[in-house]
Amino acid sequence: MIHFLRLTFFWFLLAGSGAQAQTLPDTTRPAQLDLSDLGQRWFHVKLVPGADSLHPDKPQWAVLPSLNYSPATGVAVGGILTTAFYPKHTPHTRLSTGQLYVGYSQYNQTFVSALSNIWTREHRFNIQGDYRFHNFPTTTFGLGSNTQLANVSAIDYNHIRFYQTIYAAVGRDYMLGAGYLLDHHFSITNVAPDGQPTDFDRYGRTAQSTSSGVAVGLLRDRRGNPNNPTGGSYLLVQYRYFAKALGGSSNWQAIWFDYRRYVSLGGRLEKQMAFWSFNWATFGGRVPYLDLPATGWDSFGNTGRGYTLGRFRGPTFFYAEAEYRTQLTANGLFGAVLFANAQTVHNWLGSNTLLPIDSSVQGCLVKVWPGFGGGIRVKVNKNARTNLAIDYGLGAGGSSGLYFNLNEVF
Incomplete structure (x- = not known):
C-alpha cells in the first residue's frame, strides 16, 4: 500500500529501468x-555510471x-x-531490477521491503514481486x-505483504x-482522542485481518x-x-484500473x-478495513498529493x-511541474462522519476533494531521465503536504 520515497542521489541502477537502446x-x-x-566537476567523483556502464552479462550492485x-x-x-542486470546476451532487453530497503521514521515506523521487476529474453515474460513488512503507527x-480532519484517530498495525x-x-x-496476493495485518489498535467509537469500531474492530487471493490482469506499457x-x-x-478458502478473513473482489497518458507539447524545454x-x-x-481503497493506497503511494496517506477511505x-x-x-538540470487532482470515495452507510441528513440518502452523498500544487525537479541521471522530485500540495479542508520522490509521480 505504501511506496516509501527514496531520496538518494545514487539510485542509478533502478533509475535505469526504462533505458534500452541508445539514441543519437x-x-x-x-x-x-x-x-x-x-x-565530477566539483568533487571529481562520478556519482552515477554512463549509459554503457552496465555489462550485459554481469549484475550491478550498490x-x-x-x-x-x-x-x-x-x-x-x-x-x-x-541490483540491476540484463538477461544473458540480450543487452537491448529492458533492464531487470531489484531492491531491498530498510528504514525507520521519526514517527517510530519501521519499513522493510523487497521489490523486483524481472524481464526475460525478447520481453516474453515480466515477473514482478512486492514483499513488505511494516510496523506502522499512523x-x-x-x-x-x-470525513473531516477532526475525525482523526490513531491506528497502529503490523503489515506483511507478499505479491x-x-x-x-x-x-x-x-x-x-x-x-497471488497476500496482505496480513496484525496487532491492530485504534483509539480516538476523545475515547468515542470510531468508524473502525463500527465497521467491525478486529485485531488482525488477512486478504489472500489471486489476480488476473491486462498490461500495456508504451511509455518507453x-x-x-x-x-x-x-x-x-x-x-x-x-x-476464505485461500486463508483470508473474508470473501471479496476488486477491480483495479490504472491509465496514464503523456502528450508532448514540444519545444527545447521538453x-x-x-x-x-x-x-x-x-x-x-x-473488505478488511486496512485493505479498503484509500488515498495513497495505490502500488507506489503517489495518489492524492495535497493530502496525507489514508485521508479518505x-x-x-x-x-x-x-x-x-x-x-x-x-x-x-532543473525543471518544474504544476499539478491538479481530484479524488472521491463512496460512502459507507455505517459511518457517523457523514453529513447530518436522512440516512436513506447518505450513500448517494459523495464529495469530490480537489488538490493542487507544484514542485521542482533536479536531474539525477540524464541517461535514464531520472529526476529528484520535491512537491508541495494543497488540499481542501486545511490539508497540505510536502513530498519527496525519485522519478516522476506517474
Whole structure:
C-alpha cells in the first residue's frame, strides 16, 4: 500500500529501468547536465555510471543511504541494496531490477521491503514481486467522502505483504498475467482522542485481518521510459479475487484500473502534459478495513498529493490528475511541474462522519476533494531521465503536504 520515497542521489541502477537502446545525441540543444556531471566537476567523483556502464552479462550492485519525507512518515532514514542486470546476451532487453530497503521514521515506523521487476529474453515474460513488512503507527479519518480532519484517530498495525505476478506477452505491447496476493495485518489498535467509537469500531474492530487471493490482469506499457516518460501511455486492468478458502478473513473482489497518458507539447524545454486516471472498486463481500481503497493506497503511494496517506477511505476510490511539466534550464538540470487532482470515495452507510441528513440518502452523498500544487525537479541521471522530485500540495479542508520522490509521480 505504501511506496516509501527514496531520496538518494545514487539510485542509478533502478533509475535505469526504462533505458534500452541508445539514441543519437540531439545536436540542436545544449549538452544535457545532471548531478553526476556536477559531482565530477566539483568533487571529481562520478556519482552515477554512463549509459554503457552496465555489462550485459554481469549484475550491478550498490548499497545506498536513504533519506525520505512524506506527511505520513515525516523524516525517515535507512539504506537500500539495489541490483540491476540484463538477461544473458540480450543487452537491448529492458533492464531487470531489484531492491531491498530498510528504514525507520521519526514517527517510530519501521519499513522493510523487497521489490523486483524481472524481464526475460525478447520481453516474453515480466515477473514482478512486492514483499513488505511494516510496523506502522499512523492516523485514520474514518470512512466515506465527508470525513473531516477532526475525525482523526490513531491506528497502529503490523503489515506483511507478499505479491507475486507473472505477465506473458500476447501481442504488440500487450501482456496477460496472473498472480497471488497476500496482505496480513496484525496487532491492530485504534483509539480516538476523545475515547468515542470510531468508524473502525463500527465497521467491525478486529485485531488482525488477512486478504489472500489471486489476480488476473491486462498490461500495456508504451511509455518507453517509465521513470520520466516523454510520450506514450500505460494501462493496467486487474481483477482480484480474495477468499476464505485461500486463508483470508473474508470473501471479496476488486477491480483495479490504472491509465496514464503523456502528450508532448514540444519545444527545447521538453514541455509536456501528463494525465492519470486511477480507479479501484471493491464488491462481493466485507473488505478488511486496512485493505479498503484509500488515498495513497495505490502500488507506489503517489495518489492524492495535497493530502496525507489514508485521508479518505471507502469501498471505491476514484482519482484523476493532470500535470504540466517543463524544464527550467535548457541543459535539463532543473525543471518544474504544476499539478491538479481530484479524488472521491463512496460512502459507507455505517459511518457517523457523514453529513447530518436522512440516512436513506447518505450513500448517494459523495464529495469530490480537489488538490493542487507544484514542485521542482533536479536531474539525477540524464541517461535514464531520472529526476529528484520535491512537491508541495494543497488540499481542501486545511490539508497540505510536502513530498519527496525519485522519478516522476506517474
